[in-house]
Amino acid sequence: MITSEVADRVYRLGHAFVNCYVVEDDGRVLVVDTGLPAMWPLLAEALRERGLRPGDVAAIVLTHAHFDHTGFAARAQARLDVPIWAHVDDFGLAEHPYRYAHENPRAFYPVRHPRALRILGAMAFAGALRVPGVRGLRPLPSGGALLVPGQPVVVPTPGHTAGHCALHLPDRDVVLSGDALVTLDPYTGVRGPQIVAGAATADSAQALESLAALAATGAGTVLPGHGDPWTRGVATAVEQAREVGAH
Ligand SMILES: [Zn+2]
Numbered sequence: 076m077i078t079s080e081v082a083d084r085v086y087r088l089g090h091a092f093v094n095c096y097v098v099e100d101d102g103r104v105l106v107v108d109t110g111l112p113a114m115w116p117l118l119a120e121a122l123r124e125r126g127l128r129p130g131d132v133a134a135i136v137l138t139h140a141h142f143d144h145t146g147f148a149a150r151a152q153a154r155l156d157v158p159i160w161a162h163v164d165d166f167g168l169a170e171h172p173y174r175y176a177h178e179n180p181r182a183f184y185p186v187r188h189p190r191a192l193r194i195l196g197a198m199a200f201a202g203a204l205r206v207p208g209v210r211g212l213r214p215l216p217s218g219g220a221l222l223v224p225g226q227p228v229v230v231p232t233p234g235h236t237a238g239h240c241a242l243h244l245p246d247r248d249v250v251l252s253g254d255a256l257v258t259l260d261p262y263t264g265v266r267g268p269q270i271v272a273g274a275a276t277a278d279s280a281q282a283l284e285s286l287a288a289l290a291a292t293g294a295g296t297v298l299p300g301h302g303d304p305w306t307r308g309v310a311t312a313v314e315q316a317r318e319v320g321a322h
């Protein structure tokens with residue numbers, strides 16, 4: 076199995092330290108984030124092993140438009156002909172994947188964090204350096220449920236990027252936190268609940284403030300963009316991320 080069921084009918088597809096998720100709802104599918112380019116063939120395999128087909132995908136939502144979450148978005152748009160939703164403040168980033176804002180010079184990090192070299196190397200091998208831009212996205216509403224499979228509630232969580240949004244599935248007791256809260260920081264190799272390092276975060280202070288919105292969901296399980304699922308409640312994850320703070 077290349078997927079694991081990490082919440083009620085929510086499947087994790089992880090590759091090269093990046094996660095995307097398949098949310099199944101009565102035979103229809105929502106894909107949350109589009110990983111790295113090498114994950115495109117894995118999506119078809121993931122669907123197959125869950126008894127689903129590419130034609131069952133009804134929508135894609137991007138938590139944010141960093142290149143490690145938009146890897147197969149353009150391809151999926153062309154091949155599956157499905158709407159792709161993202162926050163309007165990330166549209167520019169989606170079109171130009173390598174022009175993103177971050178606080179600290181990225182090149183500095185692997186020197187301080189040699190553990191990150193293996194992770195960033197795996198991401199590069201999975202196509203992180205050749206992600207095409209994607210246009211024609213639909214703007215996510217800032218709050219309220221989206222009428223796509225799973226009916227996720229959009230939880231704006233800006234900071235990591237200007238338009239970052241988490242998705243809350245209240246009836247499944249799960250929040251898909253994207254990179255607003257991760258359990259593995261690819262830029263340092265450190266595990267545990269935290270915001271992503273300043274190497275890839277636009278505004279760390281704002282990212283820390285946005286943790287309150289995640290905590291407010293009260294979800295039992297947190298499914299991050301990087302790292303393993305957190306099943307001890309979003310409140311404890313947020314508490315630990317605040318302790319780690321900006322880094
Ligand atoms: Zn990111």
Ligand SMILES: [Zn+2]
Binds near residue numbers: 143254
């Ligand atoms: Zn990421």
